[in-house]
Amino acid sequence: MSFLSRIMVLKSRGHFSTGARGASPRKAGANFEGIRKRKAQQARNRVGIVIFGFAALYCVIGGRMVYYAMSEPQTTSSIPPADRLMASRPDIVDRNGALLATDIRTVSLFAEPHKIVDADEVIEKLSTVLHDLDIKGTYAKLSSKSRFQWLKRQLTPKQQSQILALGIPGIGFRPEKRRFYPGGPTAAHIVGYVNIDNRGVSGMERYIDSQGLADLAAVGMTSNQPLEPVKLSIDVRVQAIVRDVVASSIDKYKSIGGGAVVIDVHTGEILGMASAPDFDPNDPNANGPEGWMNRMTNSTFEMGSTFKSFTIAMGLDEKKITLGDSIDARFPIRMGGYTVKDFHGKGRFLSVPEVFQYSSNIGTAKIADAVGIPDHKAFLTKLGLLTRMKTELPEIATPSSPREWKKINQVTISFGHGVSTTPLQTAVAGAALVNGGVLHPPTFLPRTEEQATEFATQVMNPSSSKDMRYLFEWNGSRGSGRNARVEGFDVGGKTGTADKVVNGRYAHDKNFNAFLAAFPMSNPRYVVLSFSDEPKTDKGNGAALAATSAAPMVKEIIARSAPILGVQPSFGENGSALLVSY
Template identity: 80%
Template structure:
């Protein structure tokens, strides 16, 4: 092969050799580009997935946040289902209506639709003469889309406003609480606010039993609810209320009150406190009327406490009805002199101590029992602790921080401890019903239910002796002014000087009378009080026998037949008064 041929062969081999080496390099570059583009695509998809995940996590987190957050008030308007939410009727033990819902409408404005504010106010004033012009003007000039102008209009007011044809003005249906009896049972039934929510009394109690929680989550509706039945008898309640209100005029007192309790069940049949208020317009009664002095006012109950002191002595076994105590001389203790208001200056038996309301005799009984036993006994009767009942308005009694001998002695006749009149009456129930303590209730309670929760706080013999003393005082003592022919009324008066500026004022009295009837087989306890009654001379020295006791007499004489208590006449009770 020639030289030239060899050169050509070598070039050809070199060419193929070079081509073989450059092809793998080209494939490698192509493969790298493909992988890089694939990775970029995956990264983009991953970023999109991540973005969506973050987006939905944010949305989910905000939903959870909104779900757990407390609702914010962004408008004064309530949802329609809330505006029409029902409250149960409140009825007495016989089904008489004490509180019910009625349909009404409320006036609202949409300020952004109001053209001439002055014209709107002028027209509304023709129907609502008491319209607050300044407040209404500011509401109509606001930038909001909703403003209440007047809640709970009458049908006549609604029709008159409709006839005015004012643009931007509308009505929303609501429910309003109506109390047919007005102030008759105001402090028991209570009242509601403008949004139909319970504020006081049994109205508030009903809300605390779950109605308010159901309403807050929209689970109440326009459907009628089962009525709530109370223990009170509207007929008896009306009598008690009339007597209490009349006592303010008759005795020119600053306040008064009374209660009737079933001694076997603890049911309240009637209770009133005056001054009072009309729950249809609570603001008109003022603060003095809102105060329920029977359960939410504390007072030194005076000589009514001698009933508990004597019961304590009898229950201790250290004395009997035949025991005597020397009441000839005043007791001097810790710089104080304890004496009797109408002292007999002689040794007195236990019935005489009760009849003559001897401070000296009662003080010696307390001293005989001892300080700790005295405190324990009053606690047992519920006189030193907050009373448990359905009414929210219940005050805590006050007592000395440290009981000393002087405290025990003065508390024995009703000074030094302040309790509510209602819990004093409840403690009085235990004195005459066989010695059983029953928490008071404003809801119906059967005799069987009462027996299950009753607590024996006194010996039955002690209760029997106290029934004798109540009857004895009703016949021979200060309870004579409460005596009702045929109904055998007994009890104990209490005339306590009120504390004014840290000192007892002898011309300002708190008078009370604790009674039971009929004393041969007590069925009911009645307690009345008159705060700062005046005599004809206007000196405030009227005694409980002249103010509180006549109140009890009036209540029993009018309500006993309604309560089913049959009168008895004659020495043995067998004779009946018949009118032809």
């Protein structure tokens, strides 16, 4: 028998022997039923495992969804959340409701680099619309492994339409709000401007953020709903005049800077203020940082002979002099190696009005000496000339003065050298000289006379203020203030021509010229201060004086703005003449 045949026989025997040991058909059926139950149980176990697996998976997904819903959104410094991109800022308007700043809707262009196929092609197409596109920087963004990159912020509707027509995959637009300033540079240093993310950088824009808007934005509580407008104290008509005069003075006098302000003497409200060079808040970087400096509030200068107004007011208020007194101004004063002399010396005794009219350094120094150093310093501090001014604008410089006043310091400070203040401080203190001796902190927000009394401080006797009004009127009609005189508006004031300090020495060919004025002097309502930094004569061959540079600026401002401010002209004796013939 072959090997294969033997194997087949053995398998056959084994089969039949197994069947024989199966005992009976009943037992065979029972075995079959047990196998079926085991298989059914295994199937149920497998279905249970699958159900449990799916339940666990859904629990994990649900848990993650709850976690993401309750966690803070992840942002980067360059990609603000959508609600912040569309968050509103309040409009800024002038005292009459004229719009100075508002939000407009715009879009910004972004890219998803992981969807970009050919970065060079995208840049080539975008360059046909965005001519100022940074090619190198854009290529780096498009080639990165990030999933979001800003390409261009705040596009115009035309640019958006043109880019959409290019049909570039992997780029898109996100809605934003952009700040728009209808007046351009008219009130640039007052209103200020915002950055690319619509956050205040300077001026009243920054002030608004400091009042809580920035904090609300930081915690996501701002929205795109319109906010109540912020009304300023300025009158945009007066502001436009002041800015025009200041800007023109730079060209006219070839100066490096200029400024002017108009203040309500009874409330401290700023009706108009300008500093030049300035900038356009719609594009603050267009002319570089040169125009960002607000010289009216954020620069300090030696104000020159305008300070003689405060020295003489101090002498009157301290009862050291009266308007009828005379001061010996015959001889120069020699002190500590320095000689104090008069620019327009008369070589004789001068009455107090003549000391003011002829701007006598000798006479002013003797008045200060009669008062004494402690009281002199206290008086200037009381007028706010030696401390940092408090107002809404963030850009406020701190005055500088000697740490310890010696006799020579007092003498030079009496006529405006040796102490530096901001022009706005000088104007605010000047208002106190003519309004009855009340110091009103300056404000860029509307304020009634009743509200102003809450912040007012009586710094002089009313009688001393009355004497100062007489001196302002005297100098306006007979002295250096004649170039600021406007027919019918009774302008008075004091000029100040100060040599600038260059490399630690006074330069006689570089002046800082200012004019402090008030009108109408019969009942002052407004103070106007102007200045010209390093003006030249009309021939360009030397430094111009305040009487020929700063005073004419005040004259033009008053002539153009007085009717707008509601000041009625008065002609003839006691205003009896209604018309004047030219």
